[in-house]
Amino acid sequence: MSFVITTPLYYVNDKPHLGSIYTTIICDSIARYKRLLGEEVVFITGVDEHGLKIQRTANENDIDPQIHCDKISNIFIDNWKEWDITYDKFIRTSSKHHESIVNEFYGRVKKSDDIYMGVQKGWYCVGCEEFKDNPENSSTYKCPIHQKNLEWRNEENLFFRLSKYQSQIEEIINRPTFIEPKERRNEIINFVSKGLKDFSISRTNVSWGISVPGIDKHTFYVWFDALLGYISALNLNTKEHSLRKTINRSWPADIHLIGKDILRFHAVYWPAMLISAGIEVPKKVFGHGFLTREGQKMGKSLGNVLDPKLLLSKYGRDPVRWYLIKDISLGNDGDFQDKRFVDIINNDLANTIGNLLNRTSAMSRKWFENKVPNNVKITETSELASLSKITVDKYINNFNCYKLDSASTDILNLAIKTNLYLNDKQPWILIKQESNIQLVKEIIYDVLESTRIIGLLLLPLLPELSAKIDAQLGFKYKKESPWQNQLKWGLLNQNVELPNPKPIINKLEYE
Numbered sequence: 001m002s003f004v005i006t007t008p009l010y011y012v013n014d015k016p017h018l019g020s021i022y023t024t025i026i027c028d029s030i031a032r033y034k035r036l037l038g039e040e041v042v043f044i045t046g047v048d049e050h051g052l053k054i055q056r057t058a059n060e061n062d063i064d065p066q067i068h069c070d071k072i073s074n075i076f077i078d079n080w081k082e083w084d085i086t087y088d089k090f091i092r093t094s095s096k097h098h099e100s101i102v103n104e105f106y107g108r109v110k111k112s113d114d115i116y117m118g119v120q121k122g123w124y125c126v127g128c129e130e131f132k133d134n135p136e137n138s139s140t141y142k143c144p145i146h147q148k149n150l151e152w153r154n155e156e157n158l159f160f161r162l163s164k165y166q167s168q169i170e171e172i173i174n175r176p177t178f179i180e181p182k183e184r185r186n187e188i189i190n191f192v193s194k195g196l197k198d199f200s201i202s203r204t205n206v207s208w209g210i211s212v213p214g215i216d217k218h219t220f221y222v223w224f225d226a227l228l229g230y231i232s233a234l235n236l237n238t239k240e241h242s243l244r245k246t247i248n249r250s251w252p253a254d255i256h257l258i259g260k261d262i263l264r265f266h267a268v269y270w271p272a273m274l275i276s277a278g279i280e281v282p283k284k285v286f287g288h289g290f291l292t293r294e295g296q297k298m299g300k301s302l303g304n305v306l307d308p309k310l311l312l313s314k315y316g317r318d319p320v321r322w323y324l325i326k327d328i329s330l331g332n333d334g335d336f337q338d339k340r341f342v343d344i345i346n347n348d349l350a351n352t353i354g355n356l357l358n359r360t361s362a363m364s365r366k367w368f369e370n371k372v373p374n375n376v377k378i379t380e381t382s383e384l385a386s387l388s389k390i391t392v393d394k395y396i397n398n399f400n401c402y403k404l405d406s407a408s409t410d411i412l413n414l415a416i417k418t419n420l421y422l423n424d425k426q427p428w429i430l431i432k433q434e435s436n437i438q439l440v441k442e443i444i445y446d447v448l449e450s451t452r453i454i455g456l457l458l459l460p461l462l463p464e465l466s467a468k469i470d471a472q473l474g475f476k477y478k479k480e481s482p483w484q485n486q487l488k489w490g491l492l493n494q495n496v497e498l499p500n501p502k503p504i505i506n507k508l509e510y511e
């Protein structure tokens, strides 16, 4: 079975922002990690192209919606290339094959007698593409996420019988690992305990959408359409496009990684829709937190939006990845602070990891003919060997529970402790006595070996930095042999040439 991981399908009302980069980078690291473990991975991302929000954006720009979607979708694809995102499937919901999956799915739900015509009255947020539950003073109430007025709706819509699935949904959301993190799970349990209400799945005032078969003027509600992108993505680049064949291929998804604002759709509506269509529900829905900027919500009107493109050109991929992965605990809200960013990159990557590598490689070159020391007896019980083994175990445990921040800290701690070990042993003093040469060889080898393990552990998180560390150690990570085997102690070849050390990362200046 494949490991299927998904990002949300991003609205194409605008180009990617830091929030979309964040989710995508986390998914990318998890996908890379699972591949390293030898699992077959299907990493799905893509764009959500229909609905009123997109229709209006296209109208405002005086452009045909399809042309608008083509343009923004291409920007997403280019961005993911620039960020070196290793996705396997990029789904666009305006594609024909997606439409046919939506129609087939609708047919199944209808057959389960879960669709009926009704009247939808309520206050709608176009930004969220969602009805809000009876806010007080609705006419003046602004959506807390989009800060825009809600719009009144009173129209004939098709409804999905969500209420029928009350007990099944309760059972699913009570599964200990279905919703993470725990606090989010409690929010959903609380929401569901109030009783599930049927929700409307079609619109009559939105032309930019998939037409509901046989019902004039109705297009599918954008969420009913978009969630199915997770399934239609699976049949991209395949010959067989039927729903049955597609889900047999690699469904259910192992994890939907999404922001906390869209948890209900994924943890309640989506599973009910799937049960109705006779399809397995995803194994996990992980709701991450929101990013703010210097303590403030990011927004165009606030003028504090952090343009990911600028960030990329200024700092490069790995520093941004490190900050987002290590400094923000997945599930919690996080704040992007320029000063903190510079400090973290300088301390963790340049000073702690970079210096460890450079100074040790410089010593080894100086004392051992530009090479890794030779004739070193590998002892798996040496101080650093034990430390690195403990680190690897902790890291694997943390990564398996999607605690990427803790896994990153595990690596950093190994680097800190290896630096301390070096300071404590003081090989630069020992080397002055000929009789210490073997001891110095062992110390230097162990430090270099510990650095090799640090580099390998960084591979799914900071792939470029990891490759630079390997190169400086004269080590070649072998793609064709299991990554975990290469984490064993003592695999750094002795007597190999060490290149002239150069910084693996440039120190940043705070402006």
Ligand code: MSP
Residues within 6 Å of the ligand: 008, 009, 010, 011, 018, 019, 020, 022, 023, 048, 226, 227, 228, 229, 258, 259, 260, 261, 262, 289, 290, 291, 292, 298
């Ligand atoms: N199109 C829907 C998802 C459909 S999935 C079948 C959607 N798109 S979105 O573009 O508005 O949001 C995509 C994701 O970005 C959501 O998970 C949302 O939580 C996330 N974020 C939006 N702003 C964010 C931050 N400031 N910080 C972190 N993530 C944020 O919703």
